[in-house]
Amino acid sequence: MAELPVLTERLVVRRFEAGDTAAFAAYRSDPEVARYQSWEHPVSEVDAARSVAAFAAADEGAPGWFQYAVALRAGGDLIGDVAVCLHNNRMQAELGFTFARAHQGRGYATEAARCVLDRVFGTGVRRVSAECDARNTASVRLLERLGFGLEGCRRGHTWIKGEWTDDLLFGLLAEDRAHAAERPDRQEIFACRPNLWVSDLTAALRFYADLLGFRVGWRWSDARSCFLDADEPTEPGTALVARDQVQIILTRTAGSHTTRLHLDVHTAAQVDRLCREWRERGADIAEPPFVRPWGMYEMRLQDPDGNVLRVSSPPAR
Incomplete structure (x- = not known):
């Protein structure tokens, strides 16, 4: 697997750095960004610095979570992160993503996640899964654009932030990605x-x-x-x-x-x-x-x- 960073058309996908702490704390403290996520907001600079240091020291190829920093090529500002949890068998993984509200709706999350998925599937992983709150329609659309298929709904499954929520379950196989471009059902406007x-x-x-x-x-x-x-x-x-x-x-x-x-x-x-x-x-x-x-x-x-x-x-x- 090629070393980080990786350049896409508009983005830099890289390791976290100490200089990312302020931007990381800012978008993770946004109530709208945190609404469907597991953490509580606001996120203090101290907690953000601790998380960024752990992300920077993590081993990308080891089982467990690895957090990719996503920055703009123009200016280098951190705008979000994409996370991958590699299973112990190294053949399965889970995907997560978080982006600053000011940079949502521009295709950045799709561009970054595709880059990360290319790296993950390039190591021989066969399946990547993802789940999200059923009310989080923006994440649902993103997963669909990435080629994930809806595999189920766990009704009233998660107690979080004082309420029960429904969880949507998604999955993507390596062979699905290989044939996604040939499948018209993945298209919307055609x-x-x-x-x-x-x-x-x-x-x-x-x-x-x-x-x-x-x-x-x-x-x-x-x-x-x-x-x-x-x-x-x-x-x-x-x-x-x-x-x-x-x-x-x-x-x-x-x-x-x-x-x-x-x-x-x-x-x-x-x-x-x-x-x-x-x-x-x-x-x-x-x-x-x-x-x-x-x-x-x-x-x-x-x-x-x-x-x-x-x-x-x-x-x-």
Whole structure:
């Protein structure tokens, strides 16, 4: 195994150093960061220094917990840590992670954890497990992005900070990682279909379908489907055409319009999960998910310029 530190695109994954004490104490003392964790906050500088010294002296390849410090390549500031507990048999491990709130939601935890998992699986470990409080949706999403599968829920299992909590159990096998890129069920957004404005939809369909060999996926019209614009086009105003991996939405329109992007996901559950995630990050969901008249489960939101994103999947069965 290569020596630490390891550089990723934006991060440095390294051993802890004495200079990390203040930053470590700061993010571990944040009530929101500590909410679903086992330690009590605030964490004093004395306790933080003791922990950092122990982390710095630990043997990365020995059974037990090893804590990786995660810092920004630009500036070198400590922003979090990723922990791995190696089983005595050296074939199993457990994963944990903690990141400063100011650096959450930017993909840093995913980037760092993937780096650590590469090191762990590179030693011959076959399985890595993880668990989290069932209310900790951010950690659930992170584990899913890393390829972990939900294996169970222990209801009312842990008494912590004055309450009983449900624990979600996750697992990741070495062979799962090897094939993750080939598995579409691990994806969420997998396609974007641009709108192409046309003056005569019938003529456009004749060209794309009859001359270019595109198939017509659907055409729709329903008063309830109007969104943001009272004069949004009606039948025969919009249609989807597709060939091979290319999809285009043809829309008859006049005058100036903002762009509408269609983001496709595989399942209604994924639409709901994206809706929760984006709401938590402060996005204004203009229309929450529901089954539209043409049969797709869809939510809609706008970017700061007024462009409309329509996120949809087949409805739940």
